[in-house]
Amino acid sequence: MTAPETAPTAMTKTIPFRPYDKPAGGLGSLHGTAKALLGNGSYPALATLPRLNQPQGVDCPGCAYPDSPDSKSVDFCEQGAWAIAHEGGKARATPAFFAANTVTALRAKDHWELEAAGRLTAPMLYDAGSDTYREIGWDTAFALAGAALRALDDPDRAVFYTSGRTSNEAAFAYGLLARAFGTNNLPDSSNLCHESSGMALTESIGVGKSTVTRADFADTQLIMSFGHNPGSNHPRMLGDLREAKRRGCRIIIFNPLRERGLEAFADPQSPGELLGGAGTQLADAYYQVRVGGDLAAITGIAKAVLERGAVDAPFIAAHTDGFDAFRELAAGQAWPEIEQASGLSRAQLEEAAGFYIDSPATIAAWCMGLTQNEFAIETIQSLVNLMLLRGNVGKPGAGLMPVRGHSNVQGDRTMGITNRPKPAWLAGLQRVFGFVPAAKPGLDAIGTIHGLVDGTVEAFVALGGNFAVAAPDTPRVLEALSRTKLTVHVATKLNRTHLYPGQTGLLLPCIGRTELDVQPSGPQFVSVEDTASMVHASMGRNRPASELLRSEPFIVSRLAQHVLPDMGIDWHTIGTDYDATRALIERVAEGAVEGFADYNERIRAEKGFHLPNGAGRREWATAVRKARFIAHPLPADTIMARARARHGDRVLCLATIRAHRQYNTTVYRDPKGEVDRYRGVHGTRHVLFVGRAALARLGFADGDVVRVRAASPDGIERHVDGIRLAAAALDGDDVFGYFPELTPLLSPALVARGSNTPAFKQIPVLIER
Numbered sequence: 061m062t063a064p065e066t067a068p069t070a071m072t073k074t075i076p077f078r079p080y081d082k083p084a085g086g087l088g089s090l091h092g093t094a095k096a097l098l099g100n101g102s103y104p105a106l107a108t109l110p111r112l113n114q115p116q117g118v119d120c121p122g123c124a125y126p127d128s129p130d131s132k133s134v135d136f137c138e139q140g141a142w143a144i145a146h147e148g149g150k151a152r153a154t155p156a157f158f159a160a161n162t163v164t165a166l167r168a169k170d171h172w173e174l175e176a177a178g179r180l181t182a183p184m185l186y187d188a189g190s191d192t193y194r195e196i197g198w199d200t201a202f203a204l205a206g207a208a209l210r211a212l213d214d215p216d217r218a219v220f221y222t223s224g225r226t227s228n229e230a231a232f233a234y235g236l237l238a239r240a241f242g243t244n245n246l247p248d249s250s251n252l253c254h255e256s257s258g259m260a261l262t263e264s265i266g267v268g269k270s271t272v273t274r275a276d277f278a279d280t281q282l283i284m285s286f287g288h289n290p291g292s293n294h295p296r297m298l299g300d301l302r303e304a305k306r307r308g309c310r311i312i313i314f315n316p317l318r319e320r321g322l323e324a325f326a327d328p329q330s331p332g333e334l335l336g337g338a339g340t341q342l343a344d345a346y347y348q349v350r351v352g353g354d355l356a357a358i359t360g361i362a363k364a365v366l367e368r369g370a371v372d373a374p375f376i377a378a379h380t381d382g383f384d385a386f387r388e389l390a391a392g393q394a395w396p397e398i399e400q401a402s403g404l405s406r407a408q409l410e411e412a413a414g415f416y417i418d419s420p421a422t423i424a425a426w427c428m429g430l431t432q433n434e435f436a437i438e439t440i441q442s443l444v445n446l447m448l449l450r451g452n453v454g455k456p457g458a459g460l461m462p463v464r465g466h467s468n469v470q471g472d473r474t475m476g477i478t479n480r481p482k483p484a485w486l487a488g489l490q491r492v493f494g495f496v497p498a499a500k501p502g503l504d505a506i507g508t509i510h511g512l513v514d515g516t517v518e519a520f521v522a523l524g525g526n527f528a529v530a531a532p533d534t535p536r537v538l539e540a541l542s543r544t545k546l547t548v549h550v551a552t553k554l555n556r557t558h559l560y561p562g563q564t565g566l567l568l569p570c571i572g573r574t575e576l577d578v579q580p581s582g583p584q585f586v587s588v589e590d591t592a593s594m595v596h597a598s599m600g601r602n603r604p605a606s607e608l609l610r611s612e613p614f615i616v617s618r619l620a621q622h623v624l625p626d627m628g629i630d631w632h633t634i635g636t637d638y639d640a641t642r643a644l645i646e647r648v649a650e651g652a653v654e655g656f657a658d659y660n661e662r663i664r665a666e667k668g669f670h671l672p673n674g675a676g677r678r679e680w681a682t683a684v685r686k687a688r689f690i691a692h693p694l695p696a697d698t699i700m701a702r703a704r705a706r707h708g709d710r711v712l713c714l715a716t717i718r719a720h721r722q723y724n725t726t727v728y729r730d731p732k733g734e735v736d737r738y739r740g741v742h743g744t745r746h747v748l749f750v751g752r753a754a755l756a757r758l759g760f761a762d763g764d765v766v767r768v769r770a771a772s773p774d775g776i777e778r779h780v781d782g783i784r785l786a787a788a789a790l791d792g793d794d795v796f797g798y799f800p801e802l803t804p805l806l807s808p809a810l811v812a813r814g815s816n817t818p819a820f821k822q823i824p825v826l827i828e829r
């Protein structure tokens with residue numbers, strides 16, 4: 061492997077860039093774990109760690125990576141430690157804190173400062189006169205929210221947003237509330253995340269989820285990784301990559317940035333590797349594909365496989381549809397165009413095809429690098445085509461693996477959180493609860509932004525998350541929220557979206573994953589579903605951060621009771637006895653979602669249970685009852701082409717990514733200033749990685765502080781100031797910076813076609829002095 065080139069190579073006086081050349085993980089990771097625990101002085105986190113991702117333990121709120129199928133005594137990572145340390149920290153955003161800080165003053169604070177205020181402790185109502193949130197009683201809060209929702213002239217004026225960490229039980233109650241109220245306006249964080257994966261896979265193979273389980277890593281011979289950074293965002297995956305590599309599996313990477321965590325990894329739980337220093341080299345080949353160039357790269361690999369005739373003909377004949385059209389398309393795509401669009405040479409793509417042909421069982425894994433691009437669906441479906449060519453779906457050690465983000469984002473979807481519900485789910489609701497749910501699709505996240513901005517959305521209810529900061533056009537969405545009639549945020553900690561309350565603005569504090577949930581019927585556990593469709597229990601044991609906190613299922617059902625007192629639904633039981641809730645889920649799922657029979661019994665099994673996956677068994681629930689090759693030509697009309705036609709050739713392509721010290725919009729402040737260890741960034745998040753050639757061409761130098769301006773597609777001015785340029789070993793005009801700081805540059809008009817996922821990785825920008 062060549063030396064890592066991710067981090068800017070130049071050291072500047074003002075920015076402490078420190079190139080990181082050790083393997084990912086290792087002592088740095090142990091040190092980081094210790095810092096998370098000690099830095100927050102948090103005994104509750106220490107008590108939780110050994111129980112993370114263990115049977116009957118706590119499902120880590122850090123990511124959705126599946127738990128170990130073996131009995132591993134330790135199954136957590138540095139990033140999980142930070143996540144739970146922050147939930148369990150000592151700081152409290154009490155009513156006194158809110159009395160001392162007007163909302164206007166809070167708006168001036170940084171993201172991390174809001175987070176650092178600590179856990180919310182009491183229900184709060186915004187008071188416009190004093191410009192502060194003030195404590196109120198729970199019953200008053202529910203009554204106010206209920207009255208405001210009932211006063212709307214149309215249920216579609218309300219939106220119910222979900223962030224993907226909420227439990228199955230809370231999500232089920234929440235979806236039921238929205239539908240009983242009369243709307244499918246159920247946008248969720250998945251709209252901003254893996255929507256493209258779900259839609260692409262459902263059309264191609266009949267199921268929108270991963271066909272891979274963690275056990276498949278024991279049999280696979282090749283792992284192809286596209287557009288993800290497991291070293292920071294799903295570190296437990298590095299352990300699987302390392303194990304696979306050690307028994308001879310090959311790993312090839314497609315990523316424009318050389319991510320340290322994909323190159324080499326030292327297991328912090330392996331003393332030998334810690335002391336040896338070198339760790340395990342992971343990548344057999346690292347292809348620095350252009351942003352948005354994966355469709356071309358995958359097409360090139362498929363073309364090479366086809367040219368060599370290395371396909372699984374019996375599988376194709378028995379199981380697939382559309383092969384001839386795909387073969388023709390690949391044959392017709394010229395190599396020079398493929399090279400130009402992918403940024404990779406024919407020789408590199410032929411080499412990748414060689415790895416692929418050599419492997420009897422291949423896993424393709426991907427995350428946001430594929431989903432948040434304009435042609436995300438086309439790209440993912442082309443990846444399916446490539447895997448189908450050699451029968452790599454539905455056999456051990458092989459399959460398609462969208463690595464989910466939030467810890468229960470997949471379960472929330474299974475529980476019906478979506479603006480486009482399946483008719484069978486609605487039929488289940490009707491059968492069990494006796495009302496006729498609306499079938500008309502509701503608003504997704506982008507639709508919600510438009511509805512807020514144009515004033516047709518008048519009430520915004522959020523079960524977790526930080527909608528305005530996580531979604532495009534932050535400043536306009538924030539302003540629009542403050543024009544609504546009602547905002548309700550169920551949350552653990554303060555964030556910027558909360559600071560733009562509507563006419564009635566409620567902030568309702570809930571207990572977190574790691575905390576004990578005691579209801580009149582006794583202590584409760586919740587259930588979650590991971591990336592590999594394992595449904596399992598999660599039970600917190602820590603004392604809640606405040607006595608006034610309530611659980612999410614409780615809050616949702618109490619709210620429902622006030623909104624819909626006369627529906628004849630037993631909201632009280634749904635919110636207080638989760639076995640009863642699960643029994644209702646089982647009944648609604650019957651005929652709609654396979655695998656929930658005996659929910660209450662099987663959720664008590666040591667590792668929970670697996671939801672069956674048709675494609676994993678080679679049963680194809682597609683329109684043609686086969687797995688589908690869906691051929692997509694390389695597009696000419698792209699976001700960048702349009703932006704350059706309008707704003708000239710100084711337009712750069714900005715991909716917004718996560719740093720090591722953050723969880724989505726929650727930015728952690730490291731006392732020592734570490735921001736993004738593996739990319740070598742310390743002390744500031746306001747950076748933009750730019751290739752040296754691009755810097756020279758545009759007349760800028762490493763270290764310059766600039767305004768980054770959106771090359772606007774809609775005439776609206778969007779810019780972010782005070783961004784420091786960092787020269788990086790990057791070719792071409794792709795540049796990289798951090799979300800959420802740079803999110804305000806994205807227009808909601810720039811989305812993945814078909815899925816409406818914001819094109820967070822393809823923001824056309826200009827840099828200016």
Ligand SMILES: Nc1nc2c(c(=O)[nH]1)N[C@H]1C(S)=C(S)[C@@H](COP(=O)(O)OP(=O)(O)OC[C@H]3O[C@@H](n4cnc5c(=O)[nH]c(N)nc54)[C@H](O)[C@@H]3O)O[C@H]1N2
Pocket residue numbers: 122123124139253286287288289290292293294314315316317319349350351352353354427428429430433464465466715716717718719720722723724821
């Ligand atoms: N600690 C921690 N863990 C997390 C999160 C967190 O914020 N912090 N967030 C969670 C969530 S919700 C999610 S969705 C996941 C996100 O996990 P990731 O998808 O790993 O997150 P990103 O930082 O968006 O990283 C995108 C990666 O894609 C690459 N990339 C960008 N554009 C392209 C492209 O066009 N093609 C290719 N091939 N690669 C590209 C970038 O270089 C980067 O390595 O992580 C989850 N886990």
Ligand SMILES: Nc1nc2c(c(=O)[nH]1)N[C@H]1C(S)=C(S)[C@@H](COP(=O)(O)OP(=O)(O)OC[C@H]3O[C@@H](n4cnc5c(=O)[nH]c(N)nc54)[C@H](O)[C@@H]3O)O[C@H]1N2
Pocket residue numbers: 222223224225249250252253254428432465466523524525526527529530531550551552553554555570571572573612716717718723724725726799800802803820
């Ligand atoms: N520019 C850019 N933007 C992006 C992305 C990107 O790559 N680039 N990625 C997108 C992706 S993949 C995603 S998933 C979204 C994430 O979007 P969201 O899910 O909306 O955002 P989070 O930052 O995860 O939400 C954090 C907030 O959740 C609340 N919270 C934390 N724990 C709990 C809990 O247990 N219960 C409740 N009720 N609340 C809790 C806290 O108040 C915290 O402030 O962001 C998207 N935005």
Ligand SMILES: [Mo]
Pocket residue numbers: 249252253254464465466
């Ligand atoms: Mo995500």
